[in-house]
Amino acid sequence: QVQLQESGPGLVKPSETLSLTCVVSGYSISSDYYWGWIRQPPGKGLEWIGTIHHQSGGTYYNPSLKSRVTISVDTSKNQFSLNLRSVTAADTAVYYCARPKHILTGNDAFDIWGQGTMVTVSS
């Protein structure tokens, strides 16, 4: 059974970098699936952040965040990471990692989700 678990600091100061990790269990991150990040500000809707594929190196980012986002994969730890630079209060949200439903498909629905981790941007 594939499981995803996010981890990282729950509080980040404005202008600093938000760094989160998603540990994947029950499946090799080096496989043919893409892996993604989605966020949800308190009381608001869902926003796709970006998606990565380890084998091809293909990475897709939301244009609204592209200048500040980096997603990477660490195969040795079977995990992938999100770095969001120069954060402001508007980046306060629950951050989810997720896996698309179909193999070799980056632009897809997400059928496996982590439980989410709340990150607050505040001094």
Next chain:
Amino acid sequence: EIVLTQSPATLSLSPGERATLSCRASQSVSIYLAWYQQRPGQAPRLLIYDASNRATGIPARFSGSGSGTDFTLSISSLEPEDFALYYCQQRNNWPLTFGGGTKVEIK
């Protein structure tokens, strides 16, 4: 970017009633639309993908239809656990986008 507009924002119904949720896209997304359910404090759960395909383990009372720009999620007979938030998401174009959500609440 494709904008998804969900309506109504809130749907007040009683258990056993039928729910009909709408998602309209700003341009055609073919059949590449998904629906999710989100209960308070939980991650979204995939219900329907590619407009009409139920995801694994999703009860038959959930059904999806539509193509192009207009899509519908139907719940044939509401169970207590179905009162939740519902989101649509398109995968036809980058960036992936979600609708603003419909809350199904107990009347």
